[in-house]
Amino acid sequence: xxxxxxxxxxxxxxxxxxxxxxxxxxxxxxxxxxxxxxxxxxxxxxxxxxxxxxxxxxxxxxxxxxxxxxxxxxxxxxxxxxxxxxxxxxxxxxxxxxxxxxxxxxxxxxxxxxxxxxxxxxxxxxxxxxxxxxxxxxxxxxxxxxxxxxxxxxxxxxxxxxxxxxxxxxxxxxxxxxxxxxxxxxxxxxxxxxxxxxxxxxxxxxxxxxxxxxxxxxxxxxxxxxxxxxxxxxxxxxxxxxxxxxxxxxxxxxxxxxxxxxxxxxxxxxxxxxxxxxxxxxxxxxxxxxxxxxxxxxxxxxxxxxxxxxxxxxxxxxxxxxxxxxxxxxxxxxxxxxxxxxxxxxxxxxxxxxxxxxxxxxxxxxxxxxxxxxxxxxxxxxxxxxxxxxxxxxxxxxxxxxxxxxxxxxxxxxxxxxxxxxxxxxxxxxxxxxxxx
Amino acid sequence: xxxxxxxxxxxxxxxxxxxxxxxxxxxxxxxxxxxxxxxxxxxxxxxxxxxxxxxxxxxxxxxxxxxxxxxxxxxxxxxxxxxxxxxxxxxxxxxxxxxxxxxxxxxxxxxxxxxxxxxxxxxxxxxxxxxxxxxxxxxxxxxxxxxxxxxxxxxxxxxxxxxxxxxxxxxxxxxxxxxxxxxxxxxxxxxxxxxxxxxxxxxxxxxxxxxxxxxxxxxx
Numbered sequence: 001x002x003x004x005x006x007x008x009x010x011x012x013x014x015x016x017x018x019x020x021x022x023x024x025x026x027x028x029x030x031x032x033x034x035x036x037x038x039x040x041x042x043x044x045x046x047x048x049x050x051x052x053x054x055x056x057x058x059x060x061x062x063x064x065x066x067x068x069x070x071x072x073x074x075x076x077x078x079x080x081x082x083x084x085x086x087x088x089x090x091x092x093x094x095x096x097x098x099x100x101x102x103x104x105x106x107x108x109x110x111x112x113x114x115x116x117x118x119x120x121x122x123x124x125x126x127x128x129x130x131x132x133x134x135x136x137x138x139x140x141x142x143x144x145x146x147x148x149x150x151x152x153x154x155x156x157x158x159x160x161x162x163x164x165x166x167x168x169x170x171x172x173x174x175x176x177x178x179x180x181x182x183x184x185x186x187x188x189x190x191x192x193x194x195x196x197x198x199x200x201x202x203x204x205x206x207x208x209x210x211x212x213x214x215x216x217x218x219x220x221x222x223x224x225x226x227x228x229x230x231x232x233x234x235x236x237x238x239x240x241x242x243x244x245x246x247x248x249x250x251x252x253x254x255x256x257x258x259x260x261x262x263x264x265x266x267x268x269x270x271x272x273x274x275x276x277x278x279x280x281x282x283x284x285x286x287x288x289x290x291x292x293x294x295x296x297x298x299x300x301x302x303x304x305x306x307x308x309x310x311x312x313x314x315x316x317x318x319x320x321x322x323x324x325x326x327x328x329x330x331x332x333x334x335x336x337x338x339x340x341x342x343x344x345x346x347x348x349x350x351x352x353x354x355x356x357x358x359x360x361x362x363x364x365x366x367x368x369x370x371x372x373x374x375x376x377x378x379x380x381x382x383x384x385x386x387x388x389x390x391x392x393x394x395x396x397x398x399x400x401x402x403x404x405x406x407x408x409x410x411x412x413x414x415x416x417x418x419x420x421x422x423x424x425x426x427x428x429x430x431x432x433x434x435x436x437x
Numbered sequence: 438x439x440x441x442x443x444x445x446x447x448x449x450x451x452x453x454x455x456x457x458x459x460x461x462x463x464x465x466x467x468x469x470x471x472x473x474x475x476x477x478x479x480x481x482x483x484x485x486x487x488x489x490x491x492x493x494x495x496x497x498x499x500x501x502x503x504x505x506x507x508x509x510x511x512x513x514x515x516x517x518x519x520x521x522x523x524x525x526x527x528x529x530x531x532x533x534x535x536x537x538x539x540x541x542x543x544x545x546x547x548x549x550x551x552x553x554x555x556x557x558x559x560x561x562x563x564x565x566x567x568x569x570x571x572x573x574x575x576x577x578x579x580x581x582x583x584x585x586x587x588x589x590x591x592x593x594x595x596x597x598x599x600x601x602x603x604x605x606x607x608x609x610x611x612x613x614x615x616x617x618x619x620x621x622x623x624x625x626x627x628x629x630x631x632x633x634x635x636x637x638x639x640x641x642x643x644x645x646x647x648x649x650x651x652x653x654x655x656x657x
Contacts, residue, residue, distance in 0.1 A: 098640070102636065154633040
């Protein structure tokens with residue numbers, strides 16, 4: 001009797017990836033073998049490629065939430081070697097699609113009718129794959145071009161069972177304190193929320209309303225009558241994905257304008273909407289030569305607590321450096337009530353934050369625009385992230401915030417934008433002061 | 438042998454008016470019966486009710502179907518006949534990979550039985566009884582079963598020719614047939630919205646099975 005197939009089932013595969021993968025969402029377990037300075041550079045690269053490829057293949061096979069974790073991991077570019085990021089980024093657009101028979105069956109099961117009964121025309125081949133579904137072009141009976149997102153059948157149940165397994169697989173990681181139950185819960189909640197497309201429809205409408213003052217941002221329009229919990233119909237948003245856009249050789253001026261736009265968009269969401277489009281993988285942004293930015297996929301939106309936003313603003317304003325009361329407040333928000341501001345790890349984290357912001361976002365009168373293409377900036381970000389992880393700076397609220405921020409930095413870095421970050425941040429500081437009062 | 442071939446030939450001739458009427462009546466009775474089964478269940482429906490609903494004499498009903506189980510068998514004969522006919526006409530499906538092809542076939546079967554869930558549940562329960570005509574071991578159900586298995590065998594043979602899977606022989610058709618019974622059992626108990634868990638199970642297991650076959654897991 002020959003040996004059977006290696007991939008027996010999801011459980012076995014999860015176990016195979018084991019603790020390393022479970023813990024690596026917060027990138028602690030994985031980064032150690034990858035960031036080993038002792039090894040010869042070439043050997044290291046080949047090891048990275050091999051491991052990363054294996055991880056990507058395993059994640060792709062699993063689909064659903066674990067793949068979502070892979071996407072989240074790929075955004076932590078400052079924590080992984082370039083080869084790892086490259087492989088993980090492959091997950092973003094390469095989910096195995098539903099074949100058209102399954103897609104039709106699922107559409108009917110969710111919507112009650114077949115797509116061809118609902119739309120004037122419907123492309124049976126998807127144009128984009130998402131981890132929880134796939135997107136098809138269609139034309140409504142009124143002749144409007146739309147994108148229709150269809151969810152995999154029973155994905156919610158799959159997610160719930162995957163998380164049960166993830167908890168088991170991550171047990172050892174939790175024992176060593178690298179994967180907190182609260183963090184798993186937060187990720188599960190976030191991902192389960194993504195399975196309700198009506199929630200996403202609500203998010204799009206919420207952002208559409210709040211981002212209206214930003215004329216350079218383009219959002220889709222929701223067709224409520226053509227949507228349900230597992231089918232979401234939206235208008236088409238123009239623009240190219242990052243890599244395609246870069247192939248068109250945009251001028252430095254356009255790159256800078258888009259960079260400023262992305263930074264403004266980030267601050268605007270945070271300080272005016274207090275909600276973040278928290279899935280910042282490059283596929284969710286569409287770029288145009290007139291410097292407008294299309295924003296799609298609102299499945300993962302994080303509505304932030306005001307104190308978290310205030311706390312984050314303090315990273316920029318650095319008032320806490322001379323204000324012990326403010327410092328204690330920040331520590332309370334980030335680390336919880338049980339942690340003393342005098343703990344060495346707390347000091348180490350806060351000093352790391354201060355060093356990074358002092359260096360790259362100085363509070364001088366007219367700081368020069370930040371060259372995002374500069375590898376020193378990404379190195380600085382890496383160093384900060386390592387310091388924070390090493391000292392267990394892990395708050396679920398900050399998880400999404402830092403994920404979005406590092407995603408944005410990654411976009412700006414790839415775009416090679418020059419952005420006067422401090423000036424833009426200053427536009428929002430009065431808003432913070434107002435709220436504090 | 439010669440006689441039986443002639444008999445076959447005779448069967449394939451266009452049906453006469455009498456045969457057409459017979460077929461029409463059978464379908465009329467089945468439609469009436471299915472409606473009643475849906476309302477009252479298989480056991481709660483009497484032959485008298487069926488004949489009244491179909492607008493025929495009870496005696497005539499017995500000419501066509503001796504028992505309710507014969508009616509159920511006719512339901513499945515019609516299903517298999519329609520399935521084979523439908524698949525032959527679906528030009529697109531002939532070109533798709535095996536997992537999608539099998540998905541389309543099994544999903545089509547589920548769609549066919551979907552309006553009669555209660556009836557199917559009762560039939561499944563009955564087929565477990567050894568003396569039932571619906572039992573997999575009964576001679577009455579063999580013809581139907583063989584037709585279905587031959588159809589599956591042909592679909593698998595196409596995939597074998599295209600080197601999608603290694604040669605699986607008749608055992609492959611039996612495996613898919615048994616798999617379908619498992620899927621229907623799951624479907625009957627599936628309380629998820631739109632029975633989506635069954636869709637997911639169907640998709641995943643067919644993909645997995647094809648992968649297993651490709652990797653040589655069959656070769657034992």
